[in-house]
Amino acid sequence: MKSLEDLKKLREKLQAGNAVRQGGSTQIIVGMGTCGIAAGAREALNAIMDEIAKRKLRDVVVRQTGCIGMCEKEPLVDVVREGEARITYGHVTPEVARKIVAEHVVNDRIVDENVVAKLTD
């Protein structure tokens, strides 16, 4: 059985190996309002995290937000990177979610077919 003691040891190992991130260069934000949840936002978030874990990506921050008013396009996922336009993806199934991590976050290629908004500031 895993215990909190194991978690502490894991954390010590991560800190000793200097593996702990110093803030992220990429932020992924998942909409988690009622509309998002009903459309599959939980599955999208878990798929994103599983893919990040599989690829051991340490510079990605994952956050949540509420309803932003494009409910018909949920699940919505935003990818924010410094110096780049904020990309909002819609209809993010677990498959699309994994693609966003593999293509956009890792390979710098925006997943065009699911983009619903681009915001430059």
Place this chain on the structure above:
Amino acid sequence: MHELALHILDMVQNCLDAGASEVVLEIVEDQADDVLLIRVSDNGRGMTAEQVAQVRSPFYTSRTTRRVGLGVPLIDMTTAQCGGHLKIESRPGKGTVMEACYRLSHIDRPPLGDMAGTLKTLLIGSQDVDFTYRHTVDGRQFALSSRELQEALAGVPFYDPEVWEWLSGYLRENFCRLYGGATE
């Protein structure tokens, strides 16, 4: 929503929207009493008696992006369809307690569903919130405290790749045990 675990995610999300710093989620499944109880308590900003009276209506919402709010009405509907009830107690400035009760054996009761997925989502979304989970199935209990996890993590976030994998395994083991199955 086809899983109670999704309603639960929605209920806790409401606590976070209400600015809660402490959330307690309790689930009790008891075959002898034929009951499935979900109770979510928070110390958020709470609601007035008038708001509590309105909150079951789909045409009431505190949000400004739309004029409908479906979270609570959906839970109200599923409990009523399953010989249960939804009880809401709230005081402004003190917090809210929502209790959804179902007849465990009712043919229309939605399955509890993927509670591990809901819990992991909640941990990612409530890094600054003290979140306590207590789940009892016929006398067996699984309890989790986000504060205890965070103390063990000393600043390493839940979305760290290796922490996420640990968390996934930890929840898998504990839910297996909770439902009386063999652990891996």
